Amino acid sequence: MIDLRSDTVTKPTPEMLAAMMSASVGDDVFNEDPSINGLQEKAATLFGMEAALFCPSGTMTNQIAISTHVGALEEIIVEKESHIYQYEGGGIFHNSRASVKLVDGINGKMTAKQVLSSINPDDIHKPITRLVSLENTTNRGGGNTYTHQELKDIKQVVKENNLLLHLDGARVFNAIIEEDYTASDLGNIFDSISICLSKGLGCPVGSLLLGSKDFINKAKRIRKVFGGGMRQAGFLAQAGTYALDHHIERLSLDHTLAKNFELTLSKFDFIERVVPVRTNIVIFHLKETISPKEFLEFLKSHGILAVHFGEQAIRFVTHLDLQEDCLARIEEVLNQFS
Missing domain, CATH: 3.40.640.10 (Type I PLP-dependent aspartate aminotransferase-like (Major domain))
Incomplete structure (x- = not known):
């Protein structure tokens, strides 16, 4: 997960x-x-x-x-x-x-x-x-x-x-x-x-x-x-x-991963926009035709958990428990979403 x-x-x-x-x-x-x-x-x-x-x-x-x-x-x-x-x-x-x-x-x-x-x-x-x-x-x-x-x-x-x-x-x-x-x-x-x-x-x-x-x-x-x-x-x-x-200095690793998420998420046409990433929080807005509930259920069915952040917004937060290959796995899952 x-x-x-x-x-x-x-x-x-x-x-x-x-x-x-x-x-x-x-x-x-x-x-x-x-x-x-x-x-x-x-x-x-x-x-x-x-x-x-x-x-x-x-x-x-x-x-x-x-x-x-x-x-x-x-x-x-x-x-x-x-x-x-x-x-x-x-x-x-x-x-x-x-x-x-x-x-x-x-x-x-x-x-x-x-x-x-x-x-x-x-x-x-x-x-x-x-x-x-x-x-x-x-x-x-x-x-x-x-x-x-x-x-x-x-x-x-x-x-x-x-x-x-x-x-x-x-x-x-x-x-x-x-x-x-x-x-x-x-x-x-x-x-x-x-x-x-x-x-x-x-x-x-x-x-x-x-x-x-x-x-x-x-x-x-x-x-x-x-x-x-x-x-x-x-x-x-x-x-x-x-x-x-x-654990203070290693926070820069979480920030780098979050900024890589920003670049990856910006590629998908079902995402309206990604809030500019500064630290370890990634907020992105789905297009109006996409149900946030259904999107989160799709992610969960593929072993990914995220939260609804109001209206069309979804939040990802990076942290020290994430594995190095998580970005590739999430990109693979998002490529399957339609």
Whole structure:
């Protein structure tokens, strides 16, 4: 089976499993798990931030960040296709009682000008603008990335208006591999960063929230309320440490494969267009005469899994579990589709 549904479907490599089984563990609620403490310190240092918090999922790290930064009668500026709005179950409203200002960006990205125009005036009829949240890379935007200058321009708007800036960095290492900045560059721009370990980095479970010591202390209280206080979770954290040491640079292989998919898919006349590929996400649109459901069923019958991404769109995601010959096999199957 060739599974292109997401980079979350990966299994730990034998080397990662060996690292997990050798983890030293303790009770993390008492701050006594050395593997979790080590991972948190490693990630914070990597991004040049003061502290980090290990959590089960990226949704939890995002929602903890939002709940820490924003409250009732306040508002968050987000791009309309962002994960925190589209795929986190209405958590912004449920957890923080905050309002949302949706921005119609391009391929999941907002500009500094759009952020500026979305800030509410000091008016009792409107919620108080408090937070800007960016997604990098953009999931529904086809793995698009922000440049360093774009991020600095948005940061300037945020700073001048006394706002806070959060990064949903579920696939941030994919962005770092492609762009002209480092993890520490991002740590200098954002007030909080969420990074996911179970996507491109190939861990079975886990995400990290990064920020100042004061922010993380507050975030830890919210994690507890969310039920995210884990015990001997160092076995999971050790996978994260292994991934940060061994799985970042190899992301370029996933990007190369995705760009090869783009070239291959562009050859077929039943595909209307392919969204320009930047990282490891490939989104393509079938012609109106093609049923996405029937197309996916055809792929599945030939041992290929993908996802419907709305209307005529289909998404492929490349990852470390794909074999080198998968592209040739998929091209062979697509040649049979009619």
